[in-house]
Amino acid sequence: MWKNFKRIGLVMFLALLVVGLAGCGGKTESKEKKTLTVGFWKGDSTTEDAARKKAFSKFTDKTGIAIKEKVYNDYDTQLMTDFVGGTAPDVFYVDASSIPTFYEQGALEPLDKYIDKQKDYDAADFYEPIYKAFKGEDGATYGVPKDYSTLGFYYNEDLLAKAGMSSTDIPKDYSELEGFLTKLKEKLPDVQPMVFSALLARQVYIAESTGGKIVDKEGHANLNDKKVVEALQILVDLYKKGLIRTADDLGDGWAGDTFGRGGAVISDEGTWMISHLTNNFKDLKWGVTELPTVNGKKGNMAYTVSYSMNSGSKNKDDAWKLINFLTHDAMADYASEASVLPTRKSVADKINVASDEHLSPFAAAADYATPWQDGPYLSLISSRYDNMITSALKGEMPLEKAMKEASDSANQDIENQMK
Missing domain, CATH: 3.40.190.10 (Periplasmic binding protein-like II)
Structure with a gap:
């Protein structure tokens, strides 16, 4: 804008003034927005x-x-x-x-x-x-x-009522889950009793419920620990009897869609499913309860x-x-x-x-x-578990063998990364 001034003396004065202010240092800089x-x-x-x-x-x-x-x-x-x-x-x-x-x-x-x-x-x-x-x-x-977020047991109120039950009938411990889901299957043969996610991120609290650890002290996979295998067996048993299924088994992208459309009575999901149900399944009548205890002990994922x-x-x-x-x-x-x-x-x-x-x-x-945090190789260990647990669920190999293959594969990659 200086070109609008016709008096050169004034221009020179102002130019010198600008130079002088710049030389004063931080005063002008302090006014800049952080x-x-x-x-x-x-x-x-x-x-x-x-x-x-x-x-x-x-x-x-x-x-x-x-x-x-x-x-x-x-x-x-x-x-x-x-x-x-x-x-x-x-x-x-x-x-x-x-x-x-x-x-x-x-x-x-x-x-x-x-x-x-x-x-x-x-x-x-x-x-x-x-x-x-x-x-x-x-x-x-x-x-x-x-x-x-943690996990909870979502339940479909109408389907429970149709089966002659209510939320008070949902088991308080996993040892009672088979009987409950079996009754649902008998009363509602066209509806899946429970949809679940076959992911390690969802099942650590079950896997470690008998004292085993999925990761050892050195950070290696320990999925084939006898205590871990023993604890996970309940999932294999429930799956073999048709009482639990994954969303993929049922033709859905995730459990939220299966549950939302009335394809399952129970779903173990986190708080993220609340907005999905509220926005996309507005007529659905549902509720949530705490997860059942495992071997009499409270457990969940955070x-x-x-x-x-x-x-x-x-x-x-x-x-x-x-x-x-x-x-x-x-x-x-x-x-x-x-x-x-x-x-x-x-x-x-x-x-x-x-x-x-x-x-x-x-x-x-x-x-x-x-x-959900257990060392720098958890995501790697998790991916191997997620790949192999399906084989055990579907009866393609014993759970112990599936977990050994998952651990061996994960540990081989871990050793390579450590070199």
């Missing part, structure tokens, strides 16, 4: 996306720090590529199962020094199993959990995601401000608006989770559920 980049995967619902954006906006209003969103499709792969390239976000989602991998790569900033300075933090306010899922081998905290900090971030203090804000100040609104379970007990009380007929059974398991 920005944090946050990485995440696309939400399971539009309500979740909207709730996250609202939380980001409130943080900006409070601090003046802008948020730049970075959405990934192939999350872990793309995020790790960004770490290699030096373009990873300041703050990002980490699934609990991925903590060991990112920890070994040195990608995560330990958060304990920030937590210690945060007077209102209160680590004891988090559900213990969920909070501990983000600890590294060194005992440091590498993420703060933002929300979680799936949780953290906000974690990039160890290479140049904005660590501001990154912590965001993490603390999202997992403290904004948690109640986010949980309510996104229909997810808050990881803080005080927030669960504030938004009355215990009185929610659909969420309360999942929240009841938060204090005893097994987090």
Whole structure:
């Protein structure tokens, strides 16, 4: 715009003034708006996306720090590529199962020094199993959990009534499950008694219910441990009798569709199925109850995601401000608006989770559920299990042999990666 001035002397004066101000250093720079980049995967619902954006906006209003969103499709792969390239976000989602991998790569900033300075933090306010899922081998905290899910027994009210039963007839222990499902099959021969997912991520609490461990102390697969095989046998027995089937067996993409269309009376799924049923099967009458105990002991799975900090971030203090804000100040609104379970007990009380007929059974398991996290090779071990368990279920090979092949295959790959 300077060309509009006709008096050259004034132009020179103003030009010198600009140079002089620039030489004063940080005063002009301090007025520049700070920005944090946050990485995440696309939400399971539009309500979740909207709730996250609202939380980001409130943080900006409070601090003046802008948020730049970075959405990934192939999350872990793309995020790790960004770490290699030096373009990873300041703050990002980490699934609990991925903590060991990112920890070994040195990608995560330990958060304990920030937590210690945060007077209102209160680590004891988090559900213990969920909070501990983000600890590294060194005992440091590498993420703060933002929300979680456990598993529950979904039940179709109309189908139970048609079979002359109600939710009170659902077994309290797995030892009673066969009798219950058998009765359903007799009363409703055209309906599958139960649809389930044949995935290790869903069945660790069963596999370890007799004292076995799916991963040994060295991080190797231990699926063929006699105690693990013994515990899993109940699934094989139920499957052989036609009492449980996978969604794929029934011609569906996932259990939510099988259950939603009335193709199964029972489904063991997480909170993610609530929005699916609510949005796509509005006339369905359904409820949820806690999972039955296994061998008389409570068991469940916990799936949780953290906000974690990039160890290479140049904005660590501001990154912590965001993490603390999202997992403290904004948690109640986010949980309510996104229909997810808050990881803080005080927030669960504030938004009355215990009185929610659909969420309360999942929240009841938060204090005893097994987090889906067990070393850097868990995803590899899981994939081998998922491949081989089907052969055992369908009677193509004994369960013990299937689990041995799964372990041997996984451990061979693990040894190759260790070299």
